[in-house]
Amino acid sequence: MLDKGVIEESTSDWCSPIMLVRQIQSSGRRSASRGRVTNWKLSEQEFRPHPLQWINRMKDTNAQITVGTWPFNPLSSSMEGAGGVPVRSRPSEPASDLRLHSSSTSTLAFDHQLPASPRGLLLLAEIVCGLLVWILVGGTDYFHEAALVWVMLVSVLYWVLTVCLFLIYLSQTHQRVPAVHWKTVSLCFNSSATVLYLVAAAVDAASVGKAIGGRHNYNCWAASAFFAFLTTLCYAGSAFLSFGAWRAQEEEL
Structure with missing residues (x-):
C-alpha cells in the first residue's frame, strides 16, 4: 500500500x-x-x-x-475528483476572516456628503465661530468679569459638544445606535444652545462697554460678541432643521 x-x-x-x-x-x-x-x-x-x-x-x-495542511469543503463539488474521492486543493480564506474583514471596513465608513449638506455646513460654522468666541475671550483678562466667565463656560461647553456631535454624524454612529432618538437629542441640543448662546452673546456685548476703547480687551470682547451672535444664528438654523426632521419622524409614527 x-x-x-x-x-x-x-x-x-x-x-x-x-x-x-x-x-x-x-x-x-x-x-x-x-x-x-x-x-x-x-x-x-x-x-x-x-x-x-x-x-x-x-x-x-x-x-x-x-x-494534513490541505483543507477541503465536504459540500463543494469542485473539491471532488473522479468517483467522489476528495482531491487536494489550495487552502481558502476562512469565512470568519471574510466576515471580520468586512465588518472592520464597515466600521470605518464615513458620511462624505455631510460636510456639503445644510446640517454639516451649520455644524462646521458653529465649530469655527464658537472656537473664535472662546479664544478671543480667553486671551483677555476675562476672569475679572463674572459675566465673561459665563461666556467662556457656554462657549467652551457647546464647542466640545458640537465637535462630538459632528463626529457622531460623520462616522454614522447614530445609525449603529438606533436605541437613541437622535432627532430628539439634536433638537434639544440645538434649542438649548440657541437660548444659552443668545444670553452669552448679550452678556458679552454688554461687557464691551466696561473696557477701555482701543485696548486689547475692548477689541477682543467686541469681536467675540460679534461671533457669539453669529454662532447663535447657526444654532437657530440647526434647531430649525432638527425640528423639521423630528416632526417628520413623529408624523411617520
Whole structure:
C-alpha cells in the first residue's frame, strides 16, 4: 500500500498507523491503530481523546475538514475528483476572516456628503465661530468679569459638544445606535444652545462697554460678541432643521 500510494509516512501526533489484523479464517484485515490519538496528552495530568466533531455536524455547518495542511469543503463539488474521492486543493480564506474583514471596513465608513449638506455646513460654522468666541475671550483678562466667565463656560461647553456631535454624524454612529432618538437629542441640543448662546452673546456685548476703547480687551470682547451672535444664528438654523426632521419622524409614527 505504501508503494501504491494508498498510505504515506507521517510523524504527526494525529496519525493512525495501518496494521493487518489476523482473522479466524486466517485472512488479514486492514485496520488503523487509534492508540496515539486516544492517548494524546493535553497536560501532564490529563488524557483526552482527539476533540473531533461529528461528520454530520460538520456537514450541517458547512465546516472545512482539514487533512494534513490541505483543507477541503465536504459540500463543494469542485473539491471532488473522479468517483467522489476528495482531491487536494489550495487552502481558502476562512469565512470568519471574510466576515471580520468586512465588518472592520464597515466600521470605518464615513458620511462624505455631510460636510456639503445644510446640517454639516451649520455644524462646521458653529465649530469655527464658537472656537473664535472662546479664544478671543480667553486671551483677555476675562476672569475679572463674572459675566465673561459665563461666556467662556457656554462657549467652551457647546464647542466640545458640537465637535462630538459632528463626529457622531460623520462616522454614522447614530445609525449603529438606533436605541437613541437622535432627532430628539439634536433638537434639544440645538434649542438649548440657541437660548444659552443668545444670553452669552448679550452678556458679552454688554461687557464691551466696561473696557477701555482701543485696548486689547475692548477689541477682543467686541469681536467675540460679534461671533457669539453669529454662532447663535447657526444654532437657530440647526434647531430649525432638527425640528423639521423630528416632526417628520413623529408624523411617520
